[in-house]
Amino acid sequence: MRHNLEILDDPDAVATRAADEVALHAINAVSDHGRFTFAVSGGHTPWNMLAALATRDLPWQNITVFQVDERVAPDGDPDRNLTHLRESLGAAAAQLVPMPVTDADLEAAAHRYAELLPARFDLVHLGLGPDGHTASLIPGDPVLTVTDRLIALTRPYQGRPRMTLTYPALARADHLIWLITGANKRTPLRKLLAGDSTIPAGRVEAARSFVLADKDAAGS
Template sequence: MDIRTFQSADEVAQEAANFIADRIRENIAKKDFFTMAISGGRTPWEMIKELAKQDLPWEKVFLFQVDERIAPDGHPDRNLTQLFKSIENTKLPTRLNIFPMHVVAEDLDEACQEYAETIKRVTETGKLDLVHLGIGTDGHTASLIPGDEVLAVQDRDVALTSNPYQGRYRMTLTYPLINQAEKILWIITGEEKAEMLSRLLQQDPTIPAGSIGQEQTTILTEESAAVAFN
Protein backbone atom coordinates (compact mmCIF):
# COMPACT_ATOMS: atom_id res chain seq x y z
CA MET A 1 0.00 0.00 0.00
CA ASP A 2 1.21 3.47 -0.94
CA ILE A 3 0.31 6.16 1.65
CA ARG A 4 0.94 9.84 0.93
CA THR A 5 0.19 12.60 3.45
CA PHE A 6 -0.36 16.29 2.67
CA GLN A 7 -0.95 19.41 4.75
CA SER A 8 -4.45 20.23 3.51
CA ALA A 9 -7.49 18.82 1.76
CA ASP A 10 -6.80 21.14 -1.18
CA GLU A 11 -3.37 19.59 -1.62
CA VAL A 12 -4.92 16.13 -1.46
CA ALA A 13 -7.39 17.10 -4.21
CA GLN A 14 -4.58 18.42 -6.40
CA GLU A 15 -2.39 15.36 -5.90
CA ALA A 16 -5.36 13.06 -6.54
CA ALA A 17 -5.99 14.84 -9.83
CA ASN A 18 -2.33 14.42 -10.78
CA PHE A 19 -2.41 10.74 -9.79
CA ILE A 20 -5.49 10.09 -11.93
CA ALA A 21 -4.09 12.04 -14.87
CA ASP A 22 -0.95 9.90 -14.78
CA ARG A 23 -3.04 6.71 -14.74
CA ILE A 24 -5.09 8.01 -17.67
CA ARG A 25 -1.97 8.67 -19.74
CA GLU A 26 -0.44 5.29 -18.83
CA ASN A 27 -3.52 3.29 -19.73
CA ILE A 28 -4.23 5.14 -22.95
CA ALA A 29 -0.62 4.61 -24.04
CA LYS A 30 -1.01 0.92 -23.24
CA LYS A 31 -4.50 0.10 -24.51
CA ASP A 32 -5.98 3.35 -25.88
CA PHE A 33 -8.68 3.91 -23.21
CA PHE A 34 -9.17 4.37 -19.46
CA THR A 35 -12.03 3.36 -17.15
CA MET A 36 -12.70 4.78 -13.71
CA ALA A 37 -15.43 4.72 -11.05
CA ILE A 38 -15.86 7.87 -8.96
CA SER A 39 -17.24 8.29 -5.42
CA GLY A 40 -18.77 11.49 -4.05
CA GLY A 41 -17.56 13.94 -1.42
CA ARG A 42 -16.35 17.51 -0.98
CA THR A 43 -12.66 16.79 -1.62
CA PRO A 44 -13.40 14.52 -4.60
CA TRP A 45 -15.43 17.26 -6.28
CA GLU A 46 -12.43 19.55 -5.89
CA MET A 47 -10.32 16.74 -7.33
CA ILE A 48 -12.56 16.62 -10.40
CA LYS A 49 -12.23 20.39 -10.86
CA GLU A 50 -8.45 20.06 -10.78
CA LEU A 51 -8.52 17.07 -13.10
CA ALA A 52 -10.59 19.08 -15.58
CA LYS A 53 -7.64 21.47 -15.96
CA GLN A 54 -5.41 18.69 -17.29
CA ASP A 55 -4.75 18.33 -21.00
CA LEU A 56 -6.04 14.79 -21.51
CA PRO A 57 -7.69 12.81 -24.34
CA TRP A 58 -11.10 12.84 -22.66
CA GLU A 59 -12.78 11.06 -25.56
CA LYS A 60 -10.87 7.94 -24.43
CA VAL A 61 -11.84 8.25 -20.75
CA PHE A 62 -14.93 6.39 -19.49
CA LEU A 63 -16.37 7.42 -16.11
CA PHE A 64 -18.65 5.29 -13.94
CA GLN A 65 -20.20 5.83 -10.53
CA VAL A 66 -19.12 3.90 -7.45
CA ASP A 67 -22.51 4.45 -5.83
CA GLU A 68 -25.63 6.56 -6.05
CA ARG A 69 -28.63 7.45 -3.92
CA ILE A 70 -32.07 6.43 -5.10
CA ALA A 71 -33.45 9.90 -5.82
CA PRO A 72 -34.90 11.81 -8.80
CA ASP A 73 -32.70 13.15 -11.58
CA GLY A 74 -31.16 16.49 -10.63
CA HIS A 75 -31.78 16.03 -6.92
CA PRO A 76 -29.01 17.56 -4.74
CA ASP A 77 -28.65 14.24 -2.89
CA ARG A 78 -27.45 12.61 -6.09
CA ASN A 79 -23.70 12.18 -6.62
CA LEU A 80 -24.31 12.68 -10.33
CA THR A 81 -25.81 16.12 -9.67
CA GLN A 82 -22.74 17.15 -7.71
CA LEU A 83 -20.43 15.72 -10.37
CA PHE A 84 -22.06 17.82 -13.06
CA LYS A 85 -21.82 20.90 -10.82
CA SER A 86 -18.11 20.28 -10.29
CA ILE A 87 -17.39 20.36 -14.02
CA GLU A 88 -19.44 23.47 -14.77
CA ASN A 89 -17.36 26.27 -16.28
CA THR A 90 -14.40 23.94 -16.91
CA LYS A 91 -12.67 23.17 -20.17
CA LEU A 92 -13.99 19.63 -20.25
CA PRO A 93 -15.85 18.66 -23.43
CA THR A 94 -19.62 18.92 -23.19
CA ARG A 95 -20.06 15.27 -24.15
CA LEU A 96 -18.05 13.30 -21.62
CA ASN A 97 -18.22 9.52 -21.51
CA ILE A 98 -20.15 9.38 -18.22
CA PHE A 99 -22.25 6.33 -17.37
CA PRO A 100 -24.80 7.24 -14.66
CA MET A 101 -26.35 4.61 -12.43
CA HIS A 102 -30.00 4.37 -13.54
CA VAL A 103 -31.52 4.88 -10.10
CA VAL A 104 -34.84 6.16 -11.45
CA ALA A 105 -35.58 2.87 -13.22
CA GLU A 106 -38.85 1.07 -12.43
CA ASP A 107 -36.92 -2.18 -11.85
CA LEU A 108 -33.83 -1.28 -9.83
CA ASP A 109 -32.55 -4.86 -9.65
CA GLU A 110 -32.58 -4.99 -13.44
CA ALA A 111 -30.84 -1.59 -13.53
CA CYS A 112 -28.07 -3.02 -11.34
CA GLN A 113 -27.58 -5.91 -13.73
CA GLU A 114 -27.55 -3.61 -16.74
CA TYR A 115 -24.96 -1.34 -15.11
CA ALA A 116 -22.72 -4.31 -14.37
CA GLU A 117 -23.06 -5.47 -17.99
CA THR A 118 -22.18 -1.97 -19.24
CA ILE A 119 -19.01 -1.99 -17.15
CA LYS A 120 -18.05 -5.38 -18.57
CA ARG A 121 -18.71 -4.20 -22.12
CA VAL A 122 -16.76 -0.95 -21.84
CA THR A 123 -13.81 -2.35 -19.87
CA GLU A 124 -13.63 -5.45 -22.12
CA THR A 125 -12.23 -7.44 -19.18
CA GLY A 126 -14.75 -6.62 -16.46
CA LYS A 127 -11.99 -4.88 -14.49
CA LEU A 128 -11.94 -1.13 -13.96
CA ASP A 129 -8.60 0.61 -14.31
CA LEU A 130 -9.21 2.71 -11.21
CA VAL A 131 -11.78 2.87 -8.43
CA HIS A 132 -11.83 5.99 -6.27
CA LEU A 133 -13.10 5.54 -2.71
CA GLY A 134 -13.69 7.55 0.43
CA ILE A 135 -14.46 6.45 3.97
CA GLY A 136 -17.19 7.49 6.40
CA THR A 137 -16.87 8.03 10.12
CA ASP A 138 -18.71 4.71 10.56
CA GLY A 139 -16.25 2.88 8.31
CA HIS A 140 -18.48 2.64 5.27
CA THR A 141 -17.09 3.02 1.78
CA ALA A 142 -19.01 3.28 -1.49
CA SER A 143 -22.49 2.43 -0.19
CA LEU A 144 -21.21 -0.64 1.60
CA ILE A 145 -22.88 0.23 4.88
CA PRO A 146 -22.26 -1.38 8.29
CA GLY A 147 -24.83 -4.09 8.96
CA ASP A 148 -26.41 -3.96 5.49
CA GLU A 149 -27.03 -7.15 3.53
CA VAL A 150 -25.17 -5.66 0.55
CA LEU A 151 -21.90 -6.48 2.36
CA ALA A 152 -22.49 -10.18 1.75
CA VAL A 153 -23.11 -9.89 -1.99
CA GLN A 154 -20.53 -11.95 -3.88
CA ASP A 155 -22.46 -12.99 -6.99
CA ARG A 156 -23.18 -9.51 -8.40
CA ASP A 157 -20.95 -6.58 -9.30
CA VAL A 158 -23.65 -3.97 -8.66
CA ALA A 159 -26.36 -4.23 -6.00
CA LEU A 160 -28.88 -2.31 -3.90
CA THR A 161 -28.68 -1.66 -0.19
CA SER A 162 -31.32 -3.50 1.82
CA ASN A 163 -32.03 -0.58 4.17
CA PRO A 164 -32.08 3.21 3.80
CA TYR A 165 -28.94 5.01 4.94
CA GLN A 166 -29.15 8.71 5.78
CA GLY A 167 -32.67 8.62 4.40
CA ARG A 168 -31.91 6.95 1.05
CA TYR A 169 -31.58 3.48 -0.42
CA ARG A 170 -28.44 3.19 -2.55
CA MET A 171 -27.05 1.45 -5.61
CA THR A 172 -23.41 0.49 -5.26
CA LEU A 173 -20.50 -1.42 -6.70
CA THR A 174 -19.84 -4.50 -4.58
CA TYR A 175 -16.67 -6.01 -3.17
CA PRO A 176 -16.04 -8.40 -6.10
CA LEU A 177 -15.90 -5.59 -8.66
CA ILE A 178 -14.05 -3.08 -6.48
CA ASN A 179 -11.41 -5.55 -5.36
CA GLN A 180 -10.46 -6.62 -8.86
CA ALA A 181 -9.74 -3.05 -10.02
CA GLU A 182 -6.27 -2.41 -11.40
CA LYS A 183 -5.83 0.49 -8.94
CA ILE A 184 -7.78 1.68 -5.90
CA LEU A 185 -7.38 5.31 -4.84
CA TRP A 186 -8.54 6.37 -1.38
CA ILE A 187 -9.04 10.07 -0.64
CA ILE A 188 -9.36 10.59 3.10
CA THR A 189 -9.48 14.06 4.64
CA GLY A 190 -10.63 15.51 7.96
CA GLU A 191 -9.65 14.85 11.55
CA GLU A 192 -12.93 12.99 12.08
CA LYS A 193 -11.68 10.25 9.73
CA ALA A 194 -8.51 9.50 11.71
CA GLU A 195 -9.88 6.51 13.63
CA MET A 196 -11.35 4.89 10.54
CA LEU A 197 -8.18 5.46 8.54
CA SER A 198 -6.25 3.64 11.26
CA ARG A 199 -8.73 0.76 11.18
CA LEU A 200 -8.60 0.68 7.37
CA LEU A 201 -4.82 0.29 7.49
CA GLN A 202 -5.25 -2.60 9.94
CA GLN A 203 -7.79 -4.22 7.55
CA ASP A 204 -10.27 -4.25 10.43
CA PRO A 205 -12.97 -6.74 9.33
CA THR A 206 -15.59 -5.08 11.53
CA ILE A 207 -15.83 -2.06 9.20
CA PRO A 208 -16.84 -2.32 5.53
CA ALA A 209 -13.73 -0.46 4.35
CA GLY A 210 -11.55 -3.11 5.99
CA SER A 211 -12.56 -5.68 3.37
CA ILE A 212 -11.21 -3.69 0.44
CA GLY A 213 -8.01 -5.13 -1.04
CA GLN A 214 -4.77 -3.29 -0.29
CA GLU A 215 -2.16 -4.62 -2.71
CA GLN A 216 -3.16 -2.22 -5.50
CA THR A 217 -4.06 0.66 -3.20
CA THR A 218 -2.87 4.26 -2.88
CA ILE A 219 -4.10 6.44 0.00
CA LEU A 220 -3.94 10.23 -0.25
CA THR A 221 -4.71 11.89 3.07
CA GLU A 222 -4.09 15.08 5.02
CA GLU A 223 -2.17 15.43 8.25
CA SER A 224 -5.25 15.86 10.44
CA ALA A 225 -6.59 12.48 9.34
CA ALA A 226 -3.21 10.78 9.49
CA VAL A 227 -2.51 11.38 13.19
CA ALA A 228 -3.11 7.71 13.95
CA PHE A 229 -0.02 6.56 12.09
CA ASN A 230 2.22 9.64 12.18
Protein backbone atom coordinates (compact mmCIF):
# COMPACT_ATOMS: atom_id res chain seq x y z
CA MET A 1 0.00 0.00 0.00
CA ARG A 2 1.30 3.43 -0.93
CA HIS A 3 1.39 6.07 1.81
CA ASN A 4 1.35 9.82 1.25
CA LEU A 5 3.68 11.41 3.82
CA GLU A 6 3.66 14.91 5.29
CA ILE A 7 6.29 15.96 7.86
CA LEU A 8 5.53 18.67 10.41
CA ASP A 9 7.57 20.37 13.10
CA ASP A 10 6.22 18.77 16.28
CA PRO A 11 3.30 16.83 17.81
CA ASP A 12 1.18 19.97 18.22
CA ALA A 13 1.55 20.74 14.52
CA VAL A 14 0.64 17.14 13.69
CA ALA A 15 -2.50 17.34 15.85
CA THR A 16 -3.61 20.62 14.28
CA ARG A 17 -2.97 19.41 10.73
CA ALA A 18 -4.81 16.18 11.50
CA ALA A 19 -7.84 18.10 12.82
CA ASP A 20 -7.93 20.05 9.55
CA GLU A 21 -7.81 16.83 7.54
CA VAL A 22 -10.48 15.04 9.57
CA ALA A 23 -12.77 18.07 9.38
CA LEU A 24 -12.41 18.13 5.59
CA HIS A 25 -13.23 14.42 5.35
CA ALA A 26 -16.26 14.93 7.60
CA ILE A 27 -17.67 17.80 5.54
CA ASN A 28 -17.09 15.96 2.26
CA ALA A 29 -18.59 12.69 3.51
CA VAL A 30 -21.72 14.33 4.90
CA SER A 31 -22.14 16.29 1.67
CA ASP A 32 -21.65 13.17 -0.44
CA HIS A 33 -23.66 10.52 1.42
CA GLY A 34 -25.13 12.14 4.51
CA ARG A 35 -22.89 10.65 7.20
CA PHE A 36 -19.26 10.56 8.31
CA THR A 37 -18.01 7.35 9.98
CA PHE A 38 -14.69 7.74 11.75
CA ALA A 39 -12.73 5.24 13.87
CA VAL A 40 -10.10 6.61 16.23
CA SER A 41 -7.22 5.17 18.23
CA GLY A 42 -5.73 6.46 21.49
CA GLY A 43 -2.64 8.53 22.25
CA HIS A 44 -1.75 12.07 23.30
CA THR A 45 -1.43 13.51 19.79
CA PRO A 46 -4.81 12.15 18.64
CA TRP A 47 -6.46 13.37 21.85
CA ASN A 48 -5.16 16.83 21.02
CA MET A 49 -6.42 16.38 17.47
CA LEU A 50 -9.89 15.55 18.76
CA ALA A 51 -9.90 18.49 21.17
CA ALA A 52 -9.14 20.78 18.22
CA LEU A 53 -11.77 19.01 16.12
CA ALA A 54 -14.42 19.49 18.81
CA THR A 55 -14.13 23.27 18.41
CA ARG A 56 -14.94 23.11 14.70
CA ASP A 57 -18.33 23.94 13.24
CA LEU A 58 -19.11 20.48 11.89
CA PRO A 59 -22.36 18.60 11.23
CA TRP A 60 -21.90 16.57 14.42
CA GLN A 61 -25.41 15.10 14.25
CA ASN A 62 -24.26 13.28 11.10
CA ILE A 63 -20.95 12.04 12.53
CA THR A 64 -20.37 8.69 14.23
CA VAL A 65 -17.09 7.97 16.01
CA PHE A 66 -16.04 4.37 16.66
CA GLN A 67 -13.08 3.06 18.63
CA VAL A 68 -10.21 1.31 16.87
CA ASP A 69 -9.15 -0.43 20.08
CA GLU A 70 -9.60 -0.35 23.83
CA ARG A 71 -8.01 -1.75 26.98
CA VAL A 72 -10.12 -4.04 29.13
CA ALA A 73 -10.48 -1.83 32.21
CA PRO A 74 -13.29 -0.25 34.26
CA ASP A 75 -15.23 2.79 33.09
CA GLY A 76 -13.39 5.99 33.93
CA ASP A 77 -10.04 4.24 34.30
CA PRO A 78 -7.15 6.40 33.00
CA ASP A 79 -5.95 3.37 31.01
CA ARG A 80 -9.12 3.51 28.94
CA ASN A 81 -8.93 5.33 25.61
CA LEU A 82 -12.60 6.16 26.10
CA THR A 83 -11.84 8.23 29.20
CA HIS A 84 -9.56 10.52 27.20
CA LEU A 85 -11.71 10.52 24.08
CA ARG A 86 -14.64 11.84 26.09
CA GLU A 87 -12.49 14.50 27.72
CA SER A 88 -11.13 15.59 24.35
CA LEU A 89 -14.42 15.68 22.48
CA GLY A 90 -16.50 17.35 25.19
CA ALA A 91 -20.10 17.72 24.01
CA ALA A 92 -19.21 15.97 20.74
CA ALA A 93 -18.53 12.79 22.75
CA ALA A 94 -22.24 12.06 22.28
CA GLN A 95 -21.23 10.80 18.83
CA LEU A 96 -18.96 8.08 20.28
CA VAL A 97 -19.83 4.39 20.08
CA PRO A 98 -17.72 2.88 22.90
CA MET A 99 -16.25 -0.60 22.78
CA PRO A 100 -18.06 -2.69 25.44
CA VAL A 101 -14.97 -3.83 27.35
CA THR A 102 -16.70 -3.96 30.75
CA ASP A 103 -19.11 -6.73 29.69
CA ALA A 104 -18.80 -10.05 31.47
CA ASP A 105 -18.75 -11.98 28.17
CA LEU A 106 -16.14 -10.14 26.10
CA GLU A 107 -16.39 -12.47 23.10
CA ALA A 108 -20.12 -11.82 22.82
CA ALA A 109 -19.50 -8.10 23.36
CA ALA A 110 -16.94 -8.06 20.54
CA HIS A 111 -19.47 -9.73 18.25
CA ARG A 112 -22.12 -7.12 19.11
CA TYR A 113 -19.72 -4.25 18.45
CA ALA A 114 -18.81 -5.76 15.09
CA GLU A 115 -22.47 -5.68 14.12
CA LEU A 116 -22.52 -1.90 14.71
CA LEU A 117 -19.66 -1.19 12.31
CA PRO A 118 -20.42 0.38 8.93
CA ALA A 119 -19.90 -1.49 5.69
CA ARG A 120 -17.18 1.11 4.97
CA PHE A 121 -15.42 3.61 7.23
CA ASP A 122 -14.97 7.03 5.70
CA LEU A 123 -11.79 7.47 7.75
CA VAL A 124 -9.77 5.45 10.27
CA HIS A 125 -7.08 7.00 12.44
CA LEU A 126 -4.12 4.82 13.41
CA GLY A 127 -1.00 5.26 15.49
CA LEU A 128 2.28 3.36 15.45
CA GLY A 129 4.07 1.83 18.41
CA PRO A 130 7.85 1.57 18.80
CA ASP A 131 7.41 -2.19 18.32
CA GLY A 132 5.51 -1.69 15.07
CA HIS A 133 2.04 -2.38 16.43
CA THR A 134 -0.99 -0.41 15.34
CA ALA A 135 -4.51 -0.53 16.77
CA SER A 136 -3.98 -3.42 19.19
CA LEU A 137 -2.49 -5.63 16.50
CA ILE A 138 0.49 -6.63 18.60
CA PRO A 139 3.63 -8.51 17.51
CA GLY A 140 3.30 -12.22 18.23
CA ASP A 141 -0.35 -12.09 19.29
CA PRO A 142 -2.82 -14.56 17.69
CA VAL A 143 -4.99 -11.53 16.80
CA LEU A 144 -2.68 -10.98 13.81
CA THR A 145 -4.02 -14.13 12.17
CA VAL A 146 -7.73 -13.37 12.63
CA THR A 147 -9.44 -13.16 9.25
CA ASP A 148 -13.02 -14.20 10.05
CA ARG A 149 -13.94 -11.42 12.53
CA LEU A 150 -13.99 -7.64 12.48
CA ILE A 151 -13.37 -7.34 16.25
CA ALA A 152 -11.11 -9.58 18.31
CA LEU A 153 -9.57 -9.82 21.78
CA THR A 154 -5.84 -9.87 22.47
CA ARG A 155 -3.70 -11.40 25.12
CA PRO A 156 -2.57 -9.02 27.88
CA TYR A 157 -0.25 -6.35 26.52
CA GLN A 158 1.35 -3.74 28.76
CA GLY A 159 -0.77 -5.08 31.60
CA ARG A 160 -4.18 -5.21 29.89
CA PRO A 161 -5.95 -7.41 27.37
CA ARG A 162 -7.42 -5.39 24.51
CA MET A 163 -10.37 -5.31 22.15
CA THR A 164 -9.39 -4.26 18.64
CA LEU A 165 -10.40 -3.89 15.04
CA THR A 166 -8.79 -6.65 12.99
CA TYR A 167 -7.09 -6.42 9.61
CA PRO A 168 -10.36 -7.18 7.76
CA ALA A 169 -12.06 -4.32 9.64
CA LEU A 170 -9.25 -1.88 8.84
CA ALA A 171 -9.49 -2.90 5.19
CA ARG A 172 -12.99 -1.38 5.24
CA ALA A 173 -11.46 2.10 5.49
CA ASP A 174 -11.78 4.34 2.46
CA HIS A 175 -9.00 6.45 3.97
CA LEU A 176 -6.42 5.94 6.72
CA ILE A 177 -4.75 8.77 8.60
CA TRP A 178 -1.66 7.86 10.64
CA LEU A 179 -0.34 10.21 13.35
CA ILE A 180 3.26 9.33 14.18
CA THR A 181 5.41 11.37 16.55
CA GLY A 182 8.61 10.88 18.53
CA ALA A 183 12.13 9.69 17.81
CA ASN A 184 11.30 6.17 19.04
CA LYS A 185 9.07 5.78 15.96
CA ARG A 186 11.81 6.30 13.38
CA THR A 187 12.49 2.63 12.67
CA PRO A 188 8.85 1.48 12.58
CA LEU A 189 7.90 4.51 10.44
CA ARG A 190 10.58 3.60 7.91
CA LYS A 191 9.25 0.03 7.86
CA LEU A 192 5.65 1.21 7.52
CA LEU A 193 6.50 3.40 4.52
CA ALA A 194 8.38 0.48 2.95
CA GLY A 195 5.40 -1.85 3.38
CA ASP A 196 7.48 -4.11 5.62
CA SER A 197 5.19 -6.95 6.73
CA THR A 198 7.52 -7.93 9.59
CA ILE A 199 5.72 -5.32 11.70
CA PRO A 200 1.96 -5.49 12.26
CA ALA A 201 1.41 -1.96 10.92
CA GLY A 202 3.03 -2.96 7.63
CA ARG A 203 0.24 -5.46 6.95
CA VAL A 204 -2.62 -2.97 7.08
CA GLU A 205 -4.42 -2.49 3.77
CA ALA A 206 -6.80 0.32 2.81
CA ALA A 207 -7.80 2.26 -0.27
CA ARG A 208 -5.81 5.41 0.64
CA SER A 209 -3.28 6.19 3.37
CA PHE A 210 -2.00 9.55 4.63
CA VAL A 211 0.85 9.70 7.17
CA LEU A 212 1.41 12.78 9.32
CA ALA A 213 4.74 12.59 11.13
CA ASP A 214 6.78 15.04 13.15
CA LYS A 215 10.45 15.73 12.46
CA ASP A 216 11.58 13.53 15.35
CA ALA A 217 9.78 10.51 13.89
CA ALA A 218 10.83 11.24 10.32
CA GLY A 219 14.51 11.76 11.17
CA SER A 220 16.59 12.34 8.05
